[in-house]
Amino acid sequence: MKNGFGIxxxxxxxxxxxxxGFVLAPEKQLGGATETAVLNxxxxxxxxxxxxxxxxxxxxRANGCAACHTEQVRQDGIVASVVLVKPGKNPExxxxxxxxxxxxxxxxxxxxAAAAKIKTAGGAAxxxxxxTGPDIARGWGMRQSVAVDYLYDxxxxxxxxxxxxxxxxxxxxxxxxxxxxxxxxxxxxxxxxSPMPPFRYLFELRxxxxxxxxxxxxxxxxxxxxxxYEVIPTPExxxxxxYLLSLRANAPLHSAPISP
Amino acid sequence: xxxxxxxxxxxxxSSVPASGLVSSLGPTPDASLxxxxxxxxxxxxxxxxxxxxxxxxxxxxxxxxDFLADDPLLTYGRVQPAADDALLYxxxxxxxxxxxxxxxxxLGRTPIRGAVVPLVAANLWHVGVFIxxxxxxxxxxxxxxxxxxxxxxxxxxxxxxxLLALWATMNFAGRRERLLYPSHWFLVAALFxxxxxxxxxxxxLVAWPVRGxxxxxxxxxxxxxxxxxxxxxxxxxxxxxxLPKFAGRPLRSYYLALYAFWTLILxxxxxxxxxxxxxxxxxxxxxSFAALLTLVPVIAVGLVMVQTLRGGEKAAxxxxxxxxxxxxxxxxxxxxxxxxxxxxxxxxRVTAFTWFGPAQTGLxxxxxxxxxxxxxxxxLLPRVVGFxxxxxxxxxxxxxxxxxxxxxxxxxxxxxxxxxxxxxSRPEIAFLDAVGAMLPFLRASTxxxxxxxxxxxxxxxxxxxxxxVWKWSLLKPALAAGRAAFQSAEVKA
Numbered sequence: 001m002k003n004g005f006g007i008x009x010x011x012x013x014x015x016x017x018x019x020x021g022f023v024l025a026p027e028k029q030l031g032g033a034t035e036t037a038v039l040n041x042x043x044x045x046x047x048x049x050x051x052x053x054x055x056x057x058x059x060x061r062a063n064g065c066a067a068c069h070t071e072q073v074r075q076d077g078i079v080a081s082v083v084l085v086k087p088g089k090n091p092e093x094x095x096x097x098x099x100x101x102x103x104x105x106x107x108x109x110x111x112x113a114a115a116a117k118i119k120t121a122g123g124a125a126x127x128x129x130x131x132t133g134p135d136i137a138r139g140w141g142m143r144q145s146v147a148v149d150y151l152y153d154x155x156x157x158x159x160x161x162x163x164x165x166x167x168x169x170x171x172x173x174x175x176x177x178x179x180x181x182x183x184x185x186x187x188x189x190x191x192x193x194s195p196m197p198p199f200r201y202l203f204e205l206r207x208x209x210x211x212x213x214x215x216x217x218x219x220x221x222x223x224x225x226x227x228x229y230e231v232i233p234t235p236e237x238x239x240x241x242x243y244l245l246s247l248r249a250n251a252p253l254h255s256a257p258i259s260p
Numbered sequence: 261x262x263x264x265x266x267x268x269x270x271x272x273x274s275s276v277p278a279s280g281l282v283s284s285l286g287p288t289p290d291a292s293l294x295x296x297x298x299x300x301x302x303x304x305x306x307x308x309x310x311x312x313x314x315x316x317x318x319x320x321x322x323x324x325x326d327f328l329a330d331d332p333l334l335t336y337g338r339v340q341p342a343a344d345d346a347l348l349y350x351x352x353x354x355x356x357x358x359x360x361x362x363x364x365x366x367l368g369r370t371p372i373r374g375a376v377v378p379l380v381a382a383n384l385w386h387v388g389v390f391i392x393x394x395x396x397x398x399x400x401x402x403x404x405x406x407x408x409x410x411x412x413x414x415x416x417x418x419x420x421x422x423l424l425a426l427w428a429t430m431n432f433a434g435r436r437e438r439l440l441y442p443s444h445w446f447l448v449a450a451l452f453x454x455x456x457x458x459x460x461x462x463x464x465l466v467a468w469p470v471r472g473x474x475x476x477x478x479x480x481x482x483x484x485x486x487x488x489x490x491x492x493x494x495x496x497x498x499x500x501x502x503l504p505k506f507a508g509r510p511l512r513s514y515y516l517a518l519y520a521f522w523t524l525i526l527x528x529x530x531x532x533x534x535x536x537x538x539x540x541x542x543x544x545x546x547x548s549f550a551a552l553l554t555l556v557p558v559i560a561v562g563l564v565m566v567q568t569l570r571g572g573e574k575a576a577x578x579x580x581x582x583x584x585x586x587x588x589x590x591x592x593x594x595x596x597x598x599x600x601x602x603x604x605x606x607x608x609r610v611t612a613f614t615w616f617g618p619a620q621t622g623l624x625x626x627x628x629x630x631x632x633x634x635x636x637x638x639x640l641l642p643r644v645v646g647f648x649x650x651x652x653x654x655x656x657x658x659x660x661x662x663x664x665x666x667x668x669x670x671x672x673x674x675x676x677x678x679x680x681x682x683x684x685s686r687p688e689i690a691f692l693d694a695v696g697a698m699l700p701f702l703r704a705s706t707x708x709x710x711x712x713x714x715x716x717x718x719x720x721x722x723x724x725x726x727x728x729v730w731k732w733s734l735l736k737p738a739l740a741a742g743r744a745a746f747q748s749a750e751v752k753a
Contacts, residue, residue, distance in 0.1 A: 008452060011449035011525060015452075015453060023464065023477075023481060027474050031471055062399035138691065147538055147540065150472045155469075157403055158473075193692050194692070195695060197325040201335075
């Protein structure tokens with residue numbers, strides 16, 4: 001390159017190419033995405049998060065929860081199995097046929113083929129699909145996370161480090177608001193050995209007045225507060241808990257089929 | 261092209277700046293750069309110290325979750341991004357811009373005109389970083405990785421950068437020495453790179469946010485260009501200026517360097533979308549392919565380094581700047597290889613979501629970029645100011661503190677990340693056991709951060725010591741004149 005304009009041109013070409021690839025094209029492909037149908041159901045997915053949960057997303061952002069937690073489940077693949085629904089008019093023949101077939105640990109195609117054979121024998125079978133992989137085995141979700149899971153979130157924070165567990169389905173795993181709140185207040189008091197820092201600044205520790213507040217946290221046995229004190233969540237804590245409870249990315253979708 | 265002649269802009273090409281010599285050989289660009297560079301490097305040194313202090317606080321929280329837990333300003337999720345941004349926006353970008361200004365002015369043998377503009381822009385930049393860091397600590401982070409500064413900070417940064425880049429470009433366009441040197445390509449491309457990626461990210465993510473997962477794709481694209489390409493261009497451009505100078509022989513070779521430049525910007529800018537991300541499959545596939553091709557610039561840069569240094573007269577430059585820049589280039593090769601590993605679909609099953617990622621970023625920013633820039637600053641700032649470093653022994657000490665700190669920070673996190681990843685991929689191992697297995701490695705990395713903090717203090721001591729020496733030299737004649745006037749007034753009385 002002999003002159004300065006050449007450098008400018010080289011940089012422009014390279015950067016414009018990657019800009020078109022990773023900014024423009026994804027926006028064209030996904031920017032207009034809409035809700036999608038839930039498999040075998042008339043529901044659509046995802047739903048807007050309720051108001052307090054949407055506010056809770058901003059508490060999640062402001063306190064940098066994504067520095068330690070991901071919100072994306074991965075799967076290695078799927079495994080299909082065949083389940084008999086109706087033996088039909090000739091149950092003996094169907095049972096005999098099924099004893100010769102492999103019914104579990106199949107690929108989708110093999111399972112469909114087996115189900116078709118059962119159907120020709122007069123029975124009715126269903127193909128069940130389950131996702132596989134370490135995340136799934138840990139119970140972090142029933143399927144992998146897909147693009148549409150994040151449709152209504154602003155800011156989208158899938159995270160990049162698992163210093164703590166994945167939260168994509170924390171609302172399914174721990175559906176109790178009191179559990180979420182006590183865990184935020186005293187993580188190690190709820191999950192023994194948890195290295196998560198406590199978020200006591202989202203709560204108020206105060207003397208019990210004439211009567212205990214209905215809002216006060218109910219701690220599990222083994223965790224004790226100073227006598228005569230109770231812990232009241234601030235509005236931010238309640239919103240954050242509502243957001244965590246709203247994290248339920250497990251609807252079966254065309255892009256991530258599973259059998260519920 | 262005659263590279264030797266061009267790399268030898270300094271009389272004698274020696275490493276010893278002689279303040280008397282400079283003025284006797286006609287105007288060099290050095291004097292014109294004094295104020296902007298002191299402002300850029302002074303603020304950068306402050307952010308470097310502040311950033312490593314914040315990183316240390318964040319790291320201690322893993323051993324003592326209760327440490328500073330009751331202050332929302334100092335919760336881990338705010339301190340960690342603040343530490344990262346203080347390092348990247350507070351130190352790397354302004355220090356890199358300062359080195360770029362100096363290199364362009366020297367390669368083109370042209371003083372900066374209207375130095376007050378880059379001086380103002382430098383201070384504006386540091387004000388922008390200050391606003392940004394305070395906003396993160398106050399809970400106003402945008403939530404996007406490496407783009408955490410909210411509007412108030414990012415607008416200031418953007419305009420400060422534009423001013424600095426404009427002045428650097430004008431100096432480049434009006435250069436007296438028209439021949440282009442390989443460093444030119446890298447530095448000029450970097451000047452142009454940042455405004456594009458920073459405005460794209462801020463417009464599409466903060467000002468008028470795109471919907472859903474596209475945010476994550478654009479964020480990943482931005483972070484990759486900000487962490488791999490910009491520092492890569494500035495750091496390698498700087499190293500390609502200094503390597504021949506230290507070795508006393510031309511860069512080997514011009515075409516290999518050109519090849520490294522082209523392949524880095526063409527392939528490197530497509531990395532960054534992790535395999536398995538919840539996006540259409542073609543995106544991570546394109547990224548993995550680009551990461552594989554990024555091996556080409558890594559090999560090219562490695563070859564340039566080896567061939568230029570082999571048989572060179574290293575002895576003359578042992579210690580000081582040379583050590584820093586050699587360490588920096590070595591880290592670049594290793595950090596980019598680590599990046600390629602994390603983008604390779606098979607390996608990413610183990611490295612994804614583990615501490616291997618932060619180890620890679622640490623090696624890229626601290627091991628490669630910061631060390632290269634330290635070396636350049638140790639070389640150029642005495643020439644610019646016209647005085648020797650006030651604490652020359654601390655230069656060597658800083659090298660060892662920083663080098664040991666980087667090794668102790670990066671190696672345990674990388675190894676621990678692999679251990680963590682292996683355990684996470686075996687669901688029969690409880691999650692908390694995988695977390696617990698990480699603790700000894702985190703402890704070692706905290707020690708590394710402590711050494712880095714000390715090294716950064718030594719760097720800041722020399723920068724501010726030099727600034728004070730220079731200010732005192734300005735003040736001394738004025739004081740003497742004042743005293744003389746006072747005495748003569750006394751005599752008269």
